[in-house]
Amino acid sequence: LLKQAHGEGRKEYHSEMFTEFWETLFNCKFKLSNLSAENQRECTGHEDLTGVKNSFTDMSLMPIFNNIYKGVYAVAHALHSILVKILNSKLVHSVYHAVEKIHFKTKEGDEVYFDENGDPAAKYDIKNWQPTENGIVDFVTVGLYDASLPADKQLSLQLESFIWAQNSKQVPVSVCSEKCPPGTHKVLQKGKPVCCYDCIRCSEGEISNMTGLVKPNVRFYACVKKEAEFLSYEEIMGVLLTAAALFGTCMTAIVAAIFFTYRTTPIVRANNSELSFLLLFSLTLCFLCSLTFIGQPSEWSCMLRHTAFGITFVLCISCVLGKTIVVLMAFRATLPGSNVMKWFGPAQQRLSVVAFTLIQVVICILWLTISPPFPFKNFTQFKDKIILECALGSVVGFWAVLGYIGLLAILCFVLAFLARKLPDNFNEAKLITFSMLIFCAVWITFIPAYASSPGKFSVAVEIFAILASSYGLLICNFIPKCYIILLKPEKNTKKNMMAKGAPKLF
Structure with missing residues (x-):
């Protein structure tokens, strides 16, 4: 190639241009007579281009030449x-198909290959126009995009090297308004670009809980409705409480069926079978009234849940109180010359239950007349949701x-506690004492738990208190008697009941 450049059929300017390039590239001279300095040497024509590093061979500074370089290679x-395929006696393919399969690295370490569409991996330098002190614009490389790298490493930027408008290092803001804070939404300013807007506070029942949040409502920026929360039959907690209420109802019905079947037996x-059946009926209502607390509050459900709860529980406690008074009166009746039972016979027992319950009915009527409970949307307890509750x-x-x-529960507990040490044939007072102890403990702990429970959990606490106290009354007052009726029938006799050492029920 060097000989051809020196005149073998070539024009002279071709030879001179190539000779000058070669001498400049390798810092040598072809003719010793032209040596101008002692440190220069004579060109041999066999110099190695791979070891040369200068502005002619640095492809990173000339992207166009670099692409030509890659194309030639x-x-x-x-x-x-x-x-190679020809030498191995294989089928010769066209240059195009051979180019499709090439994959090599350049001297600078760049990978060269073509994808299934025949396109090379894109690689671009990201330039930033930066003015210098002399007024000249300098093109500074501030980043690189290389499609051959993994997706998370294809784009790399040196943000600290950027120079923005007016020689500023601060990234310019693309909007003319500040981001809207939580609780507001964007409203575009009439006649101005879309980057200019006002921040309007969300209306009651709506929320925008992120800074600069834009919630698209068809074509406009708007707030979104807060999520409404209440204790539902469809959630796990509602299902469990409903199951507990229905199980208590079924359990009460089974006890009532047992008592009705063995209603003529001494135990x-x-x-007092009449008060016992009335107590079982009131317990059934107590279990069922807990279901009115589940579901979305409405005007009728809010009034029903509290009044039904108040009246059924007073009916229940009135029956227990009547049974307790009967125990005390029965013991006094056994004393010589006592005539007390005629003052608290069946008629007086019914009248006492009606009177105690009627007082609660009057209280509930006054409550519903003056200022009844009503459905209420609580916006203040939580910022991101509405609590539907009964005020x-x-x-x-x-x-x-x-x-x-x-008041009735404490009175019943005190009377039962006083009667707990009566002879064995009056030992039902012990059962009443324990049941009322559970009842009072549940409702004493209910008050702080109800006050500290947020949202729908306060309703769940109230339901739990109703169910726990109802189960306590049912189990303590009736399960021991069912045990004797079903499993110890030999003790269910008049002789055992009247004996001084009567069987203990508890």
């Missing part, structure tokens, strides 16, 4: 592949209902 690799008759209306009415139940 791609063809060279393809021709080399064809040559049922000795424990009490008159707080005095609510606490009057609870207070009256508590």
Whole structure:
């Protein structure tokens, strides 16, 4: 190639241009007579280009030449592949098909290959126009895009090297308004670009809980409705409480069926069967009234849940109180010359239950008349949701209902506690004492738990208190008697009931 450049059929300017390039590239002279300095040497024509590093061979500074460089080498690799196949006596493919399969690295370490569409991997330098002190614009490389790298490493930027408008290092803001804070939404300013807007506070029942949040509502920026929350039959907690209420109802019905079947036996008759059946009926209502607390509150459900709860529980406690008074009166009746039972016979027992319950009915009527409970949307307890609950209306009415139940429960507990040490044939007082102890403990712990429970959990606490106290009354008052009726029938006799050492039920 060097000989051809020096005149073998070539024009002189071709030879001179190539000779000058060669001498400059390798810092040598072809003729010793032209040596101008002692440190120069004579060109041999066999200099190695691979070891030269200067502005002519640095392809990173000249992207266009670099692409030409890659193209020439791609063809060279393809021709080399064809040559190898020819030497191995294989089928010769076209240069195009050979180029498709090439994959090599350049001297700078760049990978060269073509994808299934025949396109090379894209690689771009990201330039930033930066003015210098002399007023000249300098093109500074501030990043690189290389499609041959993994997806998370294809784009790399040196943000600290960027120079923005007016020689600023601060990234310019693309909007003319600040981001909207939580609780507001964007409203575009009339006649101005879309980057200019006002921040309008969300209306009651709506929320925008992220800074600069844009919630698209067809074509406009708007807030979204808060999620409504209440204790539902469809969630796990609602299902469990419903199952517990229905199980208690079924359990009460089974006990009532047992008592009705064995209503003529001494143990049922000795424990005042009329009050016992009325107590079982009221317990059934207590279990069922807990279901009114589940589901979305409405005007009728809010009034029903509190009044039904207040009246059924007073009916229940009135029956227990009547049974307790019967126990005390029966013991006094056994004393010589006592005539007390005629003052608290069956008629007086029914009248006492009606009177105690009627007082609660009057309290509930006054409550519903003056300021009844009503459905209420609580926006303040949580920022991201609405709590659907029943407002009490008159707080005095609510606490009057609870207070009256508590007063009867304490009175019943005191009387039963006084009767706990009576002879064995009156040992039902021990069962009543324990059941009322559970009842009072449940409702005493209910008050702080109810006050500290958020949202729908306060309703769940109230339902739990109703179910726990109902189960306590049912189990303590009736299960021991069912045990004797079903499993110890030999003790269910008049002789055993009247004996001084009567069988203990508890």
